[in-house]
């Protein structure tokens with residue numbers, strides 16, 4: 001059985017979140033939900049996630065899973081809000097432990113913070129299978145952008161996080177701590193080995209004025225037309241292109257707030273003595 005897919009665009013971070021479900025009144029997964037965050041004010045709010053909640057309620061869906069493709073560096077995760085409102089288990093790749101270990105050092109996190117993935121309800125491994133009502137899901141470990149990236153194949157639809165973008169936009173950067181361009185190339189090879197007509201859903205799109213935001217393509221379109229890996233680009237070509245290009249990219253605007261929240265599965269840091277949580281800005285660390 002193939003899923004029905006509803007996309008939600010967070011305009012601020014140009015992130016696509018998804019509700020993936022078997023049928024009205026059936027079961028769903030929510031993928032990569034966004035918590036709105038006004039960095040200047042240090043204020044979080046849930047307008048984007050509430051759109052997903054309203055949709056899920058309107059369709060009368062039971063949420064089985066809240067799936068993260070990776071620890072995002074450009075937006076805070078609304079996974080805890082989605083779970084509180086709708087239920088479901090928050091899952092990510094098992095290699096999140098490695099990402100937690102890298103960033104607990106960057107942020108000098110409290111000694112109680114252990115890089116064991118325990119903030120998440122479930123850690124997936126390569127090849128794991130899971131169910132969403134009548135839908136079958138399979139996990140592909142697709143590292144390179146980060147060590148922990150997963151792609152989720154659900155029926156004929158694959159949700160690729162930050163590996164491939166739309167064909168005219170190429171691929172994700174590989175210069176964050178733990179990222180690696182050759183590794184991403186091999187991960188993309190795994191995705192491009194899926195059947196040509198597999199529907200592919202991306203996590204971001206950053207279009208210029210020539211077109212609107214887009215989120216859906218196919219494996220076949222990527223294999224032929226992706227500007228970074230299409231038409232048989234070699235690993236050496238890809239690594240050279242990616243390395244050169246990444247050297248020109250600044251850090252994402254919200255990387256520091258995002259990572260320290262997202263490696264805790266969207267949980268805020270433990271409150272201080274006044275009952276409030278604080279985010280850290282490590283100076284000259286990235």
Ligand SMILES: [Fe+2]
Nearest residue numbers: 071072073162
């Ligand atoms: Fe990312």
